[in-house]
Amino acid sequence: xxxxxxxxxxxxxxxxxAVKFGEYKLKSGMLTPIYIDLRVLVSYPALMNQVSSLxxxxxxxxxxxxxxxxxxxxxxxxxxxxxxxxxELPMLIRRKEAKxxxxxxxxxxxxxxxxxxxxxxxxxxxxxxxxxxxEVLYQGGLKVTDAIVLMDREQGGVEMLASQGIKLHxxxxxxxxxxxxxxxxxxxxxxxxxxxxxxxxxxxxSPRKENGNGVPAPKKQCVEQExxxxxxxKLPNVHPLATKLLNIMEAKQSNLCxxxxxxxxxxxxxxxxxxxPNICMLKTHVDILKDYTATFSQKLQSLAEKHNFLIxxxxxxxxxxxxxxxxxxxxxxxxxxxxxxxxAHAVPGPGVVKGLSAVGKPLGRGCLxxxxxxxxxxxxxxxxxKAVVRMSVHFLSLYYITLCxxxxxxxxxxxxxxxxxxxxLNMAEEQPDFVIGFICxxxxxxxxxxxxxxxxxxxxxxxxxxxxxxxxxxxxxxxxGSDVIIVGRGILEAPDRLKAxxxxxxxxxxxxxxxxxxxxx
Ligand SMILES: O=c1ccn([C@@H]2O[C@H](COP(=O)(O)O)[C@@H](O)[C@H]2O)c(=O)[nH]1
Numbered sequence: 001x002x003x004x005x006x007x008x009x010x011x012x013x014x015x016x017x018a019v020k021f022g023e024y025k026l027k028s029g030m031l032t033p034i035y036i037d038l039r040v041l042v043s044y045p046a047l048m049n050q051v052s053s054l055x056x057x058x059x060x061x062x063x064x065x066x067x068x069x070x071x072x073x074x075x076x077x078x079x080x081x082x083x084x085x086x087x088e089l090p091m092l093i094r095r096k097e098a099k100x101x102x103x104x105x106x107x108x109x110x111x112x113x114x115x116x117x118x119x120x121x122x123x124x125x126x127x128x129x130x131x132x133x134x135e136v137l138y139q140g141g142l143k144v145t146d147a148i149v150l151m152d153r154e155q156g157g158v159e160m161l162a163s164q165g166i167k168l169h170x171x172x173x174x175x176x177x178x179x180x181x182x183x184x185x186x187x188x189x190x191x192x193x194x195x196x197x198x199x200x201x202x203x204x205x206s207p208r209k210e211n212g213n214g215v216p217a218p219k220k221q222c223v224e225q226e227x228x229x230x231x232x233x234k235l236p237n238v239h240p241l242a243t244k245l246l247n248i249m250e251a252k253q254s255n256l257c258x259x260x261x262x263x264x265x266x267x268x269x270x271x272x273x274x275x276x277p278n279i280c281m282l283k284t285h286v287d288i289l290k291d292y293t294a295t296f297s298q299k300l301q302s303l304a305e306k307h308n309f310l311i312x313x314x315x316x317x318x319x320x321x322x323x324x325x326x327x328x329x330x331x332x333x334x335x336x337x338x339x340x341x342x343x344a345h346a347v348p349g350p351g352v353v354k355g356l357s358a359v360g361k362p363l364g365r366g367c368l369x370x371x372x373x374x375x376x377x378x379x380x381x382x383x384x385x386k387a388v389v390r391m392s393v394h395f396l397s398l399y400y401i402t403l404c405x406x407x408x409x410x411x412x413x414x415x416x417x418x419x420x421x422x423x424x425l426n427m428a429e430e431q432p433d434f435v436i437g438f439i440c441x442x443x444x445x446x447x448x449x450x451x452x453x454x455x456x457x458x459x460x461x462x463x464x465x466x467x468x469x470x471x472x473x474x475x476x477x478x479x480x481g482s483d484v485i486i487v488g489r490g491i492l493e494a495p496d497r498l499k500a501x502x503x504x505x506x507x508x509x510x511x512x513x514x515x516x517x518x519x520x521x
Contacts, residue, residue, distance in 0.1 A: 276307025
């Protein structure tokens with residue numbers, strides 16, 4: 001379905017009060033801040049027809065094969081009836097209770113043993129209603145392989161039904177609904193965020209902890225238990241910008257940085273506005289814009305404030321301190337005036353950070369050192385990567401000393417650090433509080449103060465024709481222990497960028513929660 005018509009349907013559902021915000025009880029007894037009440041549809045025939053057409057369209061798109069259709073009673077019953085009547089499909093009715101007279105059947109309609117029945121449902125939370133209907137159909141000798149649902153609350157229904165051999169095809173997802181209502185100013189950012197948090201915190205599906213033979217399933221390989229983003233934000237010696245980023249990530253449940261590699265300012269601003277609610281950071285290559293103006297950077301800053309994300313100009317500074325100072329502050333782009341974060345190669349030595357810091361530190365900016373690259377054959381590996389980490393640890397140590405001295409705290413610690421620096425590193429002149437982390441493929445420093453950001457991420461591992469190499473969000477965040485995924489073409493080249501961004505956000509957050517061991521699964 002076209003994005004526009006999906007958006008207009010969501011707004012119509014909101015108009016007729018089929019989407020309610022407040023405190024409601026679900027079938028399971030769980031209290032929810034959002035309630036989808038599609039029972040009201042029967043009073044709006046045009047909307048009823050629109051929804052039915054949409055469901056049938058999805059059936060065709062998926063190429064589903066079946067002998068009959070059954071709507072889950074009661075709300076989906078009229079939907080199934082309209083579809084079956086309009087397209088002359090055989091329909092079955094599942095009774096909630098058997099009659100105590102006549103045929104006493106639980107499934108009404110004609111069918112043969114072994115026939116396949118397609119289930120239609122209005123809203124799914126855990127998937128239990130669909131499963132109940134499927135179980136009644138199984139008792140009658142029918143098979144169920146697929147189900148279609150208009151509204152998926154994204155609380156584990158897809159996974160639960162998949163574990164029972166039923167593929168669920170959702171049409172509208174909860175996160176899509178929230179994004180459309182937010183963009184249309186039907187709800188505010190706080191409401192959207194609290195509903196998102198509720199949905200993510202209340203996944204109803206727990207896969208069996210064992211395989212069919214009672215043997216425990218192998219544990220997914222993840223890095224060791226560690227601090228959450230929120231806990232790391234509270235550490236005493238974290239750079240304020242890293243604190244801000246970690247807090248944004250926790251609040252928006254997003255570790256997604258979109259790489260906005262487009263060549264027109266208008267398109268970039270449009271991306272920032274539409275994907276803003278889903279991301280913690282927007283990465284730019286300002287020098288690929290064909291029409292950069294100072295107004296563009298002002299508008300980008302306003303959008304970063306509006307949607308609460310940081311801007312990262314991927315400038316990859318790599319010259320002597322004096323030159324990078326000019327490149328960062330001046331020229332056409334005046335990067336330091338609008339970008340919260342920049343990055344630098346460590347090849348020139350500490351001078352590059354010192355030069356950048358002279359400009360960025362007074363403005364509260366931060367810098368990521370490029371310790372590894374995602375491209376095939378990169379030379380930033382092994383000893384080079386370790387040297388970059390050592391350089392960053394040095395900068396962090398200096399920051400810690402500054403904190404101790406300025407707050408007149410822990411003089412003993414300060415002395416020990418000073419000795420360590422002068423003996424081991426002998427670079428005590430550098431500016432301290434500027435390096436906030438790394439561009440890397442995996443976690444390369446155990447210091448929780450540092451942010452690890454990884455480019456080369458797509459839903460499927462692979463690469464492009466020019467040497468880019470991709471790993472999945474799960475691999476990067478859960479197995480490799482990085483903090484932020486940077487995704488460019490995985491989103492930019494998707495037919496629906498917003499939908500793609502949302503699914504990267506969701507995968508990224510799930511991989512992170514799995515790593516922390518606090519997932520509902
Ligand atoms: O090692 C690196 C460092 C930076 N990048 C940048 O990230 C994006 C990736 O874009 P995709 O479309 O997702 O491949 C791009 O801006 C690169 O310049 C990187 O890929 N690898």
